[in-house]
Amino acid sequence: MTDIGYTLSSEEFGPNALVQQAERAEEVGFDFVSSSDHYHPWVSAQGNAPFVWSVLGGVAEATEDIDVGVGVNCPIMRIHPAVVAHAAATAGAMLDGRFFFGVGTGERLNEHVTGEHWPPHSVRLEMLEEAVAVIRKLWEGGQTSHYGKHYTVENARLFTLPDELPPIVVSAFGEKTATAAGEIGDGFWCVGPQGDLLDAYENAGGSSPSYCQLHACHADSEEEAVETVHEVWPNSGLPGELASQLPTPRHFEQATQMVSEEDIREGDIITTPDPDEHIDSIQQAIDAGYDRVYTHQIGDDQQALLDLYEEEILPSFE
Template sequence: MKVGYFLSCEEFGPAELVEQARLAEQAGFDSLWISDHFHPWNDAQGESPFVWSVIGAVSQVCSLPVTTAVTCPTVRLHPVIVAQAAATSATMLDGRFVLGVGSGEALNEHILGDPWPSADVRLEMLEEAVALIRKLWGGGFVTEYGHHYDVDHARIYTMPATPPPIYVSGFGPKATDLAARIGDGFIATMPDPELVGRFREASKGKPAVAGAKVAYADTEQQGVEIAHHLWANAGLPGELSQVLPSPVHFEQASTLVTEEMTRESVVAGRDVEAHLSQLREYADAGYDELNIANMGPHYREMIAFYASEVLPRFRNG
């Protein structure tokens, strides 16, 4: 399994993200993920730069492949605009780009005043959007009047030699089946072998990639405190993360997540075996690639720690 670094746009500004990309390549990470948000999950995270600008900057300092994890091409951004942005990113990265897409969260997508559709409708919109993006990448002018999207004489002029792959995220059976049907790969965040197996069987072996987080610190307790302060929202159950509309609502809901719950779910501190155990869990689940984000300010130390302690031991078995 390859190991990449996950650039978190919710927590870091553009300059820090570009620095992390450069350091990750120097440290020997295999790839980069980058999140695409309009809002952070809470005010403590405190950032949310425009992902396409950051990708352009990253392309000038780093030669690692980049995947958006994930872009929602259905509500806040029309799929025509996403098609153009992704094509430009793939061109700047000389083809080392994957457009990761998903059905999105109200947190980011409600901002223009559109109603937030049901999960089934969001998946329907995503399928239509992906088909439209691929059609635009096929060349020529596109005019189409679909169920959700209309396009009038649109053409993408700046294109890489080969259109980028589109990976589709899935957090349940319906989304996973959609990813297998329309995606070039699968994106998830849980080490769930049943979900990976479901995708692999339906897709006939297409790649499956994942993301996870750690909270590097001098001690486990310090890491837990950082993770709980910044990312308690990650412990919210069910569909809350898809339907809550603002960072304020996530802060309110996150009061239900205790520090002990965070401790049980997060790799914190600098114990090498704990970090290796998480990597192995995702490898055993069947993923081809895992991208690791660091929660909190110690990203330079985390990257150096992975370069010297974690990555060599994982790769040497």
């Protein structure tokens, strides 16, 4: 059975709006929500970037049954993994078995803000592996000291822990990281139904859950949707590793001048108003092996997608 979820887009909405969207997503019948974790939006038109751990506290209070997660946090630079372990443990205690914890190697846009050197991906992956080990050790509940290559922890103990520890879901955009995810993670996270990466994760020993995020802009017409995506989410059209290397929204705005509306139209974002496009995209992710598929609605009109899923999409997967 595949779970269907909804994205809390912290780049586009403030904290109170995100809490309200989570509450509405539960009413609609989504199985889970996942909030992004950014210090900056990609472009200024998105307009927001609230602190995800504060938002999760509000979501925990406003909802009752829906699963809630971070997709994904980078625990290697901006916040020390000992502090991330503390934050995630508290979120897990508040959500009482409903919390899942996504982690990844991060983007320069968010992680360079403390002035530390932005290392290459191979080093960041090494840092992530050590950070996850630190988090797991602290979650055991005893007094912990750690003197590693990248992190030091001295005499730390988490006194507030959830009854059920959250799964650590590792994000990957390449085979090397997908393999590492299978070795250190409790789940896998990816954008788009990339079956080859899921295979690499599973071949390295990884098991469910596996998360696949889809992007959409549901509007009255495809033209309106394409215009909205081009204005609000042009970063989707950037190639390769560029999105992980640019340092500020201003740099993204410069780079996305190369992205045209035709690029958006021909890309992977669902921009047609046809409900079958959403159903087919979700089914493609299911066929690729993913068991938790969630959609990001781009733009101000979140209600359009919530209504569509309540009336037509979710009933198709019951």
